[in-house]
Amino acid sequence: MNHPIPEIVARLETLYGVAEWKPRTEPLEELIHCILSQHTSDANSFRAYRLLRERFPTWEAVVSAPTEQVADAIRSGGLANQKAPRIQAVLKAIYEARRAYDLNWLGETPTEEARRFLLSLPGIGPKCTAIVLCFSLGRPVIPVDTHVFRVSWRLGLIPRSLGEAKAHDALEALVPEPLVYRFHVALIQHGRAVCKAPNPRCAQCPLTDLCNYYQQGQAGKAVEASV
Ligand code: SF4
Numbered sequence: 001m002n003h004p005i006p007e008i009v010a011r012l013e014t015l016y017g018v019a020e021w022k023p024r025t026e027p028l029e030e031l032i033h034c035i036l037s038q039h040t041s042d043a044n045s046f047r048a049y050r051l052l053r054e055r056f057p058t059w060e061a062v063v064s065a066p067t068e069q070v071a072d073a074i075r076s077g078g079l080a081n082q083k084a085p086r087i088q089a090v091l092k093a094i095y096e097a098r099r100a101y102d103l104n105w106l107g108e109t110p111t112e113e114a115r116r117f118l119l120s121l122p123g124i125g126p127k128c129t130a131i132v133l134c135f136s137l138g139r140p141v142i143p144v145d146t147h148v149f150r151v152s153w154r155l156g157l158i159p160r161s162l163g164e165a166k167a168h169d170a171l172e173a174l175v176p177e178p179l180v181y182r183f184h185v186a187l188i189q190h191g192r193a194v195c196k197a198p199n200p201r202c203a204q205c206p207l208t209d210l211c212n213y214y215q216q217g218q219a220g221k222a223v224e225a226s227v
Pocket residue numbers: 151154155194195196200201202205206207208211212213214
């Protein structure tokens with residue numbers, strides 16, 4: 001099936017509106033929040049981030065503190081004993097690279113160079129890298145969360161077997177740069193509202209004629225009806 005990305009985005013925007021990029025937070029805050037957001041809800045991760053900053057007002061204080069105290073501060077975000085040492089290791093690596101707890105310089109750095117730097121940080125993978133590049137820096141990079149991944153493979157844009165981690169590159173190769181942010185936001189909204197896991201509400205979807213998952217389901221029903 002040919003994949004008319006502009007058509008997919010246009011149809012979804014009739015449901016959800018057109019997303020406009022605005023900077024969310026500065027890149028270091030975004031990165032630390034991304035670590036905290038792993039395997040928990042947005043509400044829990046935002047609370048953990050707020051408590052971390054209240055307890056340790058500077059990044060230097062986070063690095064200097066005993067790891068158990070950092071873990072205590074972020075306990076509400078889950079997996080605190082794993083996330084606390086990761087946060088300290090990331091901050092140390094940033095300081096060693098730049099002699100500052102700061103990532104604003106990435107704003108002046110070409111996207112691929114910025115991506116390489118972020119991926120070189122301990123425990124930082126494609127998802128957090130893409131989140132910083134997209135949300136903080138406005139780069140044409142697609143953070144692939146569970147909704148983006150699910151809607152993408154159901155539509156047939158990528159094979160499901162690719163997995164979320166490798167989907168970033170595959171989708172970025174497919175989506176025209178000016179549409180990257182709008183595509184990302186539209187798919188998240190669609191995944192939350194209509195193309196849900198485990199049961200998509202295809203009867204409410206404007207993409208049935210473009211969707212592999214739907215078309216295969218229809219083909220299966222036709223075979224069942226003919227036997
Ligand atoms: S037709 Fe169904 S499976 Fe396909 S994108 Fe729409 S809701 Fe998802």
